Amino acid sequence: MTKVAKIELEGQTHEFPIIEGSEGEKAIDISKLRGTTGHITLDNGFANTGSCRSAITFLNGEQGILRYRGYPIEQLSERSRFMEVSYLLGYGELPNTIQLKNYERKVANLATLPHGICKMLDHFPKNAHPMGVASSVTSALSSFYPDLLNPNLSDEDIDRCMAQMLAQTKIIISYFYRRTQGLDPIGSNPELGYAADFLNMMFAGGDYVTDPEISKALDVLLILHADHEQNCSASTVRVVGSSLANVFASVSGGINALWGQLHGGANQAVLEMLNEIKDGGGDHKKYIQKAKDKNDSFRLMGFGHRVYKSFDPRAKIIKGACDTILTRLGVKDPLLDIAKGLEEEALRDEYFKSRNLYPNVDFYSGIIYQALGIPTNMFTAMFVLGRIPGWLAQWKEMRTSDFTKIARPRQIYTGYTQREFIDLSNRN
Numbered sequence: 168m169t170k171v172a173k174i175e176l177e178g179q180t181h182e183f184p185i186i187e188g189s190e191g192e193k194a195i196d197i198s199k200l201r202g203t204t205g206h207i208t209l210d211n212g213f214a215n216t217g218s219c220r221s222a223i224t225f226l227n228g229e230q231g232i233l234r235y236r237g238y239p240i241e242q243l244s245e246r247s248r249f250m251e252v253s254y255l256l257g258y259g260e261l262p263n264t265i266q267l268k269n270y271e272r273k274v275a276n277l278a279t280l281p282h283g284i285c286k287m288l289d290h291f292p293k294n295a296h297p298m299g300v301a302s303s304v305t306s307a308l309s310s311f312y313p314d315l316l317n318p319n320l321s322d323e324d325i326d327r328c329m330a331q332m333l334a335q336t337k338i339i340i341s342y343f344y345r346r347t348q349g350l351d352p353i354g355s356n357p358e359l360g361y362a363a364d365f366l367n368m369m370f371a372g373g374d375y376v377t378d379p380e381i382s383k384a385l386d387v388l389l390i391l392h393a394d395h396e397q398n399c400s401a402s403t404v405r406v407v408g409s410s411l412a413n414v415f416a417s418v419s420g421g422i423n424a425l426w427g428q429l430h431g432g433a434n435q436a437v438l439e440m441l442n443e444i445k446d447g448g449g450d451h452k453k454y455i456q457k458a459k460d461k462n463d464s465f466r467l468m469g470f471g472h473r474v475y476k477s478f479d480p481r482a483k484i485i486k487g488a489c490d491t492i493l494t495r496l497g498v499k500d501p502l503l504d505i506a507k508g509l510e511e512e513a514l515r516d517e518y519f520k521s522r523n524l525y526p527n528v529d530f531y532s533g534i535i536y537q538a539l540g541i542p543t544n545m546f547t548a549m550f551v552l553g554r555i556p557g558w559l560a561q562w563k564e565m566r567t568s569d570f571t572k573i574a575r576p577r578q579i580y581t582g583y584t585q586r587e588f589i590d591l592s593n594r595n
Contacts, residue, residue, distance in 0.1 A: 176204050190225050207577045214473075218397055219405065220570055223256060223560050226396040228474035233481065235394060236260070244484045249361050249389045250274070253556035256394055257329050257563060270330070275357035277327070278334040281311040285342070285352075293347045297548040298426040300343050301336075306419035308335065318411035325566065328414040329559045336555050337361070340548050341368035347542075362386040365552065370540065380495050381539070384488040388535060391481040391528060392550055394557025396474075400424040400431065404558045405565045406574040414562060421558045422551055431550040435543055437469035438533035441502040444509075449501065451508035459518050469530035470513060471523065481528040489531040489538075498538045506534060 170185040172195045181204055184196045194217045201207050210216045225234045233240040236255050243252055247261075254262045254270050262270060280288075284304055291300050309316060315328055334355070342352045345368075353368045363382035367375075395401070403424035408417040425431035443465075444454050458467035472479055493500060510526050513519040536546050565571050 174200075174204070176206060179204075188220075190227070201577070207579075209579055213402075218402060218574075219565065220568070221397070221561070221564060222259070223564060224394045224396045224557070226474060228472070229476045231475060231477040231480050233395070240391065240480055241484065244387045244390050247390065249386045249393070249553075249556075252390050252393050253333060256556045256560040271357065273326075273330040274334045275355070277331040278338060278355035278357060280335060280338050280342070281308075283311060284308065284339075288339070288342050288346060291343065291346075296426075297340065297343060297545045298422060298551070301339055301548055301551055302419045302422040302426075304339050305332075305336070305415055305422060307415075309413050309415040312415075315415075316413045320566070325563055329556075329563065332414065332418060332559055333555055337365045337368065337552055340545070340552060341365060344369055344542075344545060360386070362389060366539070378495055381492055384491045384495075384535070385539070387488045388485060388532060388549075389553035391485055392553030392557075394554070394560065398430070399427075400554065401558060401561045404562050408562045408565050409571060409574045414559070417562050418555070418558055421554070425550060425554065426547060431547040431554075433468065433527075433529040434533040434536070434550065435546045437529050438502070438537060438543060438546070440466075440468040441505050441534075444505050445501055449505055451505050452512060455509065455512045455516065459516075467509070467513070467524070470519065470526055472525075472527045475525070475527065476523045478525045479527040482526045482530060485528055485531045485535070486526075489535050492535050492538050496538055500534060500538060502537070503534055506530065 170187075171182040172185055174181050174183065181200075183200065186194045186196050188194075197208060208216070223236065225237070226232065235243060235252060236259055238255070238261075243255075247255075250271055251262060251267060254267060284307060287304060287307060288300070291303075312331075315324060317324070320328070338352075338355060345352050350372065353371045356364050356367060358364075359367055359377060360382060362385040363377045363379070366382060366385065367377055397405075400421040404417045404421040407420040408414075428436050444451060447454070454465060454467070457463045457465040489503070492498075493503060510530070513524060513526075519525075532549075533543075533546055536549055537543070541549060
């Protein structure tokens with residue numbers, strides 16, 4: 168028997184079905200609420216609203232759980248590779264050896280940019296923000312692939328879209344970086360593996376040598392960023408795609424949503440905060456007290472999360488990756504000492520514990536990127552690199568789901584009621 172929720176409105180009782188997910192999550196299906204009662208719900212920020220049914224990522228913020236297609240993030244980051252995880256997110260299962268090779272070959276075969284896109288990258292100012300460049304160029308790709316603008320794409324076309332975006336995103340980011348440094352672009356060498364190939368396209372030249380341990384650590388970082396349920400940027404990709412806009416427009420929308428400091432830009436904000444503490448003498452205990460003072464303008468960045476109410480499971484893993492990279496590079500970064508000090512103080516401070524303010528994934532990622540020689544304004548673009556397979560999986564699921572409707576939220580209007588127009592000559 169279907170479980171129902173009863174809502175009493177204006178003396179009448181209305182029943183709405185209760186839906187339960189595979190992990191026990193419960194939702195009241197109010198899709199017919201307005202048509203039945205004339206009412207809508209108001210949920211600022213959509214924190215209590217389910218926008219879709221999805222089989223991609225499970226997140227339990229209270230228990231600090233993150234799983235892709237049922238696999239714990241801890242196992243994937245330790246035993247898998249980014250390309251395997253990309254396949255898993257897009258196709259629902261881990262690939263076997265043949266499937267993975269075919270998938271990697273397809274991505275490799277699409278690892279070029281149209282000449283017109285290269286010219287476009289050449290004409291951006293060198294001080295342009297990489298996120299603005301990435302979103303603009305991604306959208307512009309639609310001009311070169313008119314066959315992928317069809318709203319009724321075949322399964323083969325959808326597969327191509329996913330492989331192509333995965334291949335071209337790392338070229339766009341690395342190409343623009345080298346241009347800002349006055350260097351010629353380096354072509355993709357997929358034989359190196361996804362992370363190592365990207366690092367090579369960024370830094371090849373002189374005495375640069377690809378380090379397997381550093382490449383593995385970056386690979387782990389990309390896995391940790393690959394998807395995160397219905398976050399701001401993933402929801403944006405689905406909202407844009409729900410109108411049957413093409414994949415390039417949809418992903419470009421996701422890039423723009425990720426740009427903000429409250430989302431993907433948080434890792435840049437963390438590094439800026441750590442530099443502020445260093446410039447202020449490096450006393451992390453002092454800044455812990457400043458963060459607790461509601462009258463102080465200082466804010467502790469990289470702690471707490473909109474969803475996680477316990478420790479972000481990705482933060483534990485990324486801390487290990489950070490140690491690996493700094494050790495391999497021989498970097499003695501005072502910012503890392505400050506970060507560890509802040510973490511230790513916060514984890515034993517009742518103020519932070521009572522508010523569930525634990526380090527999140529952004530807390531250490533900026534230190535990693537800085538150690539690799541990546542400019543601060545490129546940190547969020549690195550997030551894009553990892554999140555592409557998640558966005559594409561969300562886009563594919565949205566496009567192939569029987570439940571998808573064009574996104575069209577309602578509102579509670581709070582403006583003027585009807586007014587009579589006043590001619591210009593009569594306005595004082």
